[in-house]
Amino acid sequence: MPATLRDVxxxxxxxxxxxxxxxxxxxxxxxxxxxxxxxxxxxxxxxPNPAARTLKTGRTGMLALIVPEIDVPYFSALxxxxxxxxxxxGYRVMIDQTGHDHDRERDLLTGNDRRxxxxxxxxxxxxxxxxxxxxxxxxxxxxxLLGEHEFQGRFDHVAIDNVRAAEDAVAHLVARGRRRIAxxxxxxLEPYATPQQRTAGYERALESAGIERRPDYARxxxxxxxxxxxxxxxxxxxxSPRPDAIFCFSDLLAMGAMRAVxxxxxxxxxxxxxxGIDDIEEGRYSRPTLTSVSLDTAFIAEQAxxxxxxxxxxxxxxxxxxxxxxxxxxxxxxxx
Amino acid sequence: MPATLRDVxxxxxxxxxxxxxxxxxxxxxxxxxxxxxxxxxxxxxxxPNPAARTLKTGRTGMLALIVPEIDVPYFSALxxxxxxxxxxxGYRVMIDQTGHDHDRERDLLTGNDRRxxxxxxxxxxxxxxxxxxxxxxxxxxxxxLLGEHEFQGRFDHVAIDNVRAAEDAVAHLVARGRRRIAxxxxxxLEPYATPQQRTAGYERALESAGIERRPDYARxxxxxxxxxxxxxxxxxxxxSPRPDAIFCFSDLLAMGAMRAVxxxxxxxxxxxxxxGIDDIEEGRYSRPTLTSVSLDTAFIAEQAxxxxxxxxxxxxxxxxxxxxxxxxxxxxxxxx
DNA sequence: TTGTAAGCGTTATCAC
DNA sequence: GTGATAACGCTTACAA
Numbered sequence: 001m002p003a004t005l006r007d008v009x010x011x012x013x014x015x016x017x018x019x020x021x022x023x024x025x026x027x028x029x030x031x032x033x034x035x036x037x038x039x040x041x042x043x044x045x046x047x048p049n050p051a052a053r054t055l056k057t058g059r060t061g062m063l064a065l066i067v068p069e070i071d072v073p074y075f076s077a078l079x080x081x082x083x084x085x086x087x088x089x090g091y092r093v094m095i096d097q098t099g100h101d102h103d104r105e106r107d108l109l110t111g112n113d114r115r116x117x118x119x120x121x122x123x124x125x126x127x128x129x130x131x132x133x134x135x136x137x138x139x140x141x142x143x144x145l146l147g148e149h150e151f152q153g154r155f156d157h158v159a160i161d162n163v164r165a166a167e168d169a170v171a172h173l174v175a176r177g178r179r180r181i182a183x184x185x186x187x188x189l190e191p192y193a194t195p196q197q198r199t200a201g202y203e204r205a206l207e208s209a210g211i212e213r214r215p216d217y218a219r220x221x222x223x224x225x226x227x228x229x230x231x232x233x234x235x236x237x238x239x240s241p242r243p244d245a246i247f248c249f250s251d252l253l254a255m256g257a258m259r260a261v262x263x264x265x266x267x268x269x270x271x272x273x274x275x276g277i278d279d280i281e282e283g284r285y286s287r288p289t290l291t292s293v294s295l296d297t298a299f300i301a302e303q304a305x306x307x308x309x310x311x312x313x314x315x316x317x318x319x320x321x322x323x324x325x326x327x328x329x330x331x332x333x334x335x336x
Numbered sequence: 337m338p339a340t341l342r343d344v345x346x347x348x349x350x351x352x353x354x355x356x357x358x359x360x361x362x363x364x365x366x367x368x369x370x371x372x373x374x375x376x377x378x379x380x381x382x383x384p385n386p387a388a389r390t391l392k393t394g395r396t397g398m399l400a401l402i403v404p405e406i407d408v409p410y411f412s413a414l415x416x417x418x419x420x421x422x423x424x425x426g427y428r429v430m431i432d433q434t435g436h437d438h439d440r441e442r443d444l445l446t447g448n449d450r451r452x453x454x455x456x457x458x459x460x461x462x463x464x465x466x467x468x469x470x471x472x473x474x475x476x477x478x479x480x481l482l483g484e485h486e487f488q489g490r491f492d493h494v495a496i497d498n499v500r501a502a503e504d505a506v507a508h509l510v511a512r513g514r515r516r517i518a519x520x521x522x523x524x525l526e527p528y529a530t531p532q533q534r535t536a537g538y539e540r541a542l543e544s545a546g547i548e549r550r551p552d553y554a555r556x557x558x559x560x561x562x563x564x565x566x567x568x569x570x571x572x573x574x575x576s577p578r579p580d581a582i583f584c585f586s587d588l589l590a591m592g593a594m595r596a597v598x599x600x601x602x603x604x605x606x607x608x609x610x611x612g613i614d615d616i617e618e619g620r621y622s623r624p625t626l627t628s629v630s631l632d633t634a635f636i637a638e639q640a641x642x643x644x645x646x647x648x649x650x651x652x653x654x655x656x657x658x659x660x661x662x663x664x665x666x667x668x669x670x671x672x
Numbered sequence: 673t674t675g676t677a678a679g680c681g682t683t684a685t686c687a688c
Numbered sequence: 689g690t691g692a693t694a695a696c697g698c699t700t701a702c703a704a
Contacts (some may be wrong), residue, residue, distance in 0.1 A: 002476075004697055015675045020699060028673060047447050047476070051390040052697035055680050060387070060453055062430065069416065076412035080405065083433055094398065094430045097419055111383050117396055117453050140338075140383070226621050259621045285562050285595045287623045340681055351691040356683065366689070388681035391696050 003044035012040035023048055054117070062118040063308060064094045066108055068126050072224070072252065073280040074295070075124070078146070081301030082122060089309050094118055098126055106131075110138040120308045122146060130191065142311040144304045147194060156311060158303045158322040162194055165293045165326045166201025167208075169275045170247050172291070172328055174209040176335050178245035178273055181206065182217040184232045184257060185224060185249025195220075198249050198277070217243060221253055229256025237264045237272070244272060245334075251276035251283050251292050258286070258333065269335035279329050288332030300324045339380035348376035359384055390453070398454040399644060400430045402444055404462050408560070408588065409616040410631070411460070414482070417637035418458060425645050430454055434462055442467075446474040456644045458482055466527065478647040480640045483530060492647065494639045494658040498530055501629045501662045502537025503544075505611045506583050508627070508664055510545040512671050514581035514609055517542065518553040520568045520593060521560060521585025531556075534585050534613070553579060557589055565592025573600045573608070580608060581670075587612035587619050587628055594622065594669065605671035615665050624668030636660045 005023070009016045014033060021029045022037040029037075040046075054060050065082050067075040083093045094117070098104045105126060107113045120142035125132060132145075136154060145157035173181050183202045187195040199218065206213055216239060221228040229248060236243055237260065246261075248254035254276030261272045268274050268288055276283060276292040283290030303322045311317050341359070345352040350373060357365045358373040365373075376382075390396050401418050403411040419429045430453070434440045441462060443449045456478035461468060468481075472490060481493035509517050522535040535554065542549055552575060557564040565584060572579055573596065582597075584590035590612030597608045604610050604624055612619060612628040619626030639658045647653050 005699095006697080016698085017676080017700080018674060021674090024699085030673070033673085049391070049697050050453050051387055051394075051396070052680090053699080054387040054453065055385070055391050055682085055697080056699045058387075058680085062453060070406075070419065071409070071412040071416040073407070073409070073412075076407040076409075076415075079412075079431070080407040080433065083406065083431070092430060092432065094428055095415070095419070096428065097416065117386050117390065117398060226617060230621070255618070255621050259623070262623060281562060282591070282618050285566070285591050287595070287598060341683095342681080352682090353684085353692080354690060357690090360683085369689080385681050388696090389683080391680085391698085392682045392684085394696085 002049075003046040004049070005046075007044055008037065008040045008046050011044055012036045059312075060117045060119050061090060062092045062094055063305070064096060064108070064116075064118045064121045065124075066096050066098060066105065066121060067124045068098055068100065070095055070097045073282060074250070074252075074278040074297070077280065078124075078297045078301060081298045082305060084298075085301045085305035089305060091119075091305070091309070100126060102126065102131070106135060109141075109143070110135055111140050116141070120144070120312045122304050122308060126192070142308055142315065144308045144311070146300065146304055153319050153321070156307050156317075156319050156321075158300050158307065158324055160295055160300075160324045160326045162197035163201040163204065165277060165295075166198040166247070166249075167205045168201075168326070168328050169277065169291075169293050170202050170205030171208070172330065172334060173245045173247065173273055173275060174205065174211070176245075176273060179211055180214075180217070180241055180243045181211070181245045181247060182219070182236045182239075182243035183247045183249070184219050184229060184236070184253050185221050186218040187220045188218075189220070195249060202247060221249070224250040224253055226252050226256035226259075229253030230260045231256070233257035233260035234264070237261065237266070242272075246272060246274050248274065248276045251278040251280045251290060254290055254292070254333070255282065255286065258288075258290070268333050273335050274333045283331070286333075291331045291334035292329050294327050294329050296324055296326070338385075339382040340385070341382075343380055344373065344376045344382050347380055348372045395648075396453045396455050397426060398428045398430055399641070400432060400444070400452075400454045400457045401460075402432050402434060402441065402457060403460045404434055404436065406431060406433045409618060410586070410588075410614040410633070413616065414460075414633045414637060417634045418641060420634075421637045421641035425641060427455075427641070427645070436462060438462065438467070442471060445477075445479070446471055447476050452477070456480070456648045458640050458644060462528070478644055478651065480644045480647070482636065482640055489655050489657070492643050492653075492655050492657075494636050494643065494660055496631055496636075496660045496662045498533035499537040499540065501613060501631075502534040502583070502585075503541045504537075504662070504664050505613065505627075505629050506538050506541035507544070508666065508670060509581045509583065509609055509611060510541065510547070512581075512609060515547055516550075516553070516577055516579045517547070517581040517583060518555070518572045518575075518579035519583045519585070520555050520565060520572070520589050521557050522554040523556040524554075525556070531585060538583060557585070560586040560589055562588050562592035562595075565589030566596045567592070569593035569596035570600070573597065573602070578608075582608060582610050584610065584612045587614040587616045587626060590626055590628070590669075591618065591622060594624075594626070604669050609671050610669045619667070622669075627667045627670035628665050630663050630665050632660055632662070 008019045124146040186199040279292040279294035344355045460482040523531040615628040615630035
């Protein structure tokens with residue numbers, strides 16, 4: 001049976017109030033009292049009960065980070081930085097992965113879940129803008145969106161300029177003399193913002209270069225995984241004329257694509273150049289090293305957490321859109 | 337101002353007790369009552385307050401997973417599986433990374449931290465066995481250790497047989513005809529269990545094969561990272577005679593080591609074979625693909641969570657040691 | 673500066 | 689099966 005504030009107060013012969021002051025406030029308490037209380041705490045091995053404190057104050061000191069899959073390198077790097085940023089501000093982080101389960105996302109966001117012991121949510125959504133807007137009213141917790149764009153000013157969000165990021169990547173391939181540039185990750189049938197924006201950037205870059213779009217060069221990939229990158233690249237390489245470059249919407253796709261190129265007996269970058277997005281560390285050690293658009297997870301995490309904490313303290317804040325910088329890291333996989 | 341149980345009770349003209357029954361218990365309540373209560377809940381948009389429930393029941397429905405670094409592929413894969421296993425049992429997971437901060441580990445374990453809103457801890461320790469045993473009495477929360485071995489029966493833990501795992505890897509290299517087998521990750525100066533056990537396995541395999549140990553072939557690597565793998569492999573390759581195989585204590589080290597071999601103008605596996613531990617997905621797509629000891633994170637997570645939940649329900653349980661299976665995945669990097 | 677007491681929103685004990 | 693009511697352990701007016 002753990003000791004309570006009351007026990008400590010009794011032991012030290014002081015009021016509960018005083019003990020509480022010593023434990024959390026440290027204000028207005030004489031050094032003598034303080035010492036006596038501290039001694040009693042030590043003797044009884046007292047630890048404050050966080051649940052009671054939470055009930056009283058309405059604060060848990062915990063943030064939720066919701067990502068599709070924690071073991072995708074981009075998300076685990078983001079999680080690393082979010083945990084750090086949260087720690088700097090006195091918060092802990094609960095991580096949940098929604099897989100591809102929209103219901104789970106919805107339950108988390110609308111509070112339809114019993115164990116919501118956190119003060120705010122950092123959310124890297126799988127749901128679409130439309131769905132999110134639709135449950136708008138039901139969202140009852142401070143919320144900052146990650147990685148998406150254009151939520152009509154309703155929610156805070158921090159994201160990169162996906163259109164420009166894709167455009168930069170493809171423009172780089174064009175500058176390297178590639179003309180038959182394929183894309184993996186374009187999802188014409190899905191209404192998610194990120195793939196659509198990257199597709200737009202891809203197309204814009206081709207247009208600027210006066211290269212005609214070939215519909216069979218732009219392929220979807222359900223999971224942005226190595227396996228999908230491999231499979232889709234394989235079909236791309238069977239095309240005639242064969243692409244001389246593949247722009248992948250994620251580095252994981254790119255790792256799979258590169259492997260497919262080699263397994264087809266071809267070379268990266270000589271036969272096919274490959275460019276990704278995310279700049280995960282894996283791409284700095286792969287053979288060849290991977291040219292990629294770097295996303296600065298530390299900046300994103302810092303901004304998102306900082307914004308979320310602000311919003312927890314003041315729910316009336318106006319929604320803000322923060323654009324994180326991106327930059328192309330040119331490495332071996334795009335040639336020269 | 338969110339609605340409370342009381343508000344619902346008033347609205348539905350029933351007792352608070354009845355509402356509570358409907359919300360959580362569902363026992364002993366007539367269908368008519370149930371409907372009335374449900375209607376009131378709907379109208380008032382009532383959501384139970386998890387903090388109040390936690391205070392009352394003593395349960396948060398949350399587990400803590402403590403790892404050194406969440407963005408290390410092995411740990412993020414483990415986190416993925418832990419989150420799944422916990423979800424299956426109705427728990428959420430709070431993830432914290434201790435970096436290389438012993439104080440942070442200690443605070444977490446001994447409850448010296450204010451916001452401990454969880455029911456138990458899954459702990460992949462950085463602290464040594466001695467340190468852990470020393471704070472034994474101060475550990476006041478159900479605890480399951482991951483990845484370590486031999487805690488003298490004081491704590492539950494699930495781990496692989498590190499000695500055998502290392503032995504298997506090295507024996508495989510021997511079977512492939514390698515004789516000058518180096519190791520990266522051996523930490524003679526650090527008292528952590530894992531590196532020492534793997535070092536023991538490495539040495540045992542050499543001994544079995546009648547190969548003489550060369551002290552300069554067994555190198556430490558502070559962080560089990562790609563960067564350290566690269567740096568240490570570089571010094572290894574400068575040795576004379578040059579090793580014809582490198583056994584890395586983690587796949588990340590192995591990725592760095594492979595890159596170092598190529599940058600030295602040599603080939604894997606022809607000049608130098610490389611074997612790792614962890615079997616991360618990256619190694620199935622790298623060039624060459626990486627031979628590695630697979631650790632079955634799903635099994636580890638399942639066992640650990642299951643054990644932790646048992647212990648939460650019954651703190652008197654005797655400590656148990658669960659050994660997870662491992663198996664060598666032979667791929668291109670070890671030749672033939 | 674310190675003491676008393678009233679909640680925070682549940683669950684659970686007790687009668688009925 | 690349902691209705692009052694007392695905890696759970698803390699924070700914080702309010703009083704002294």
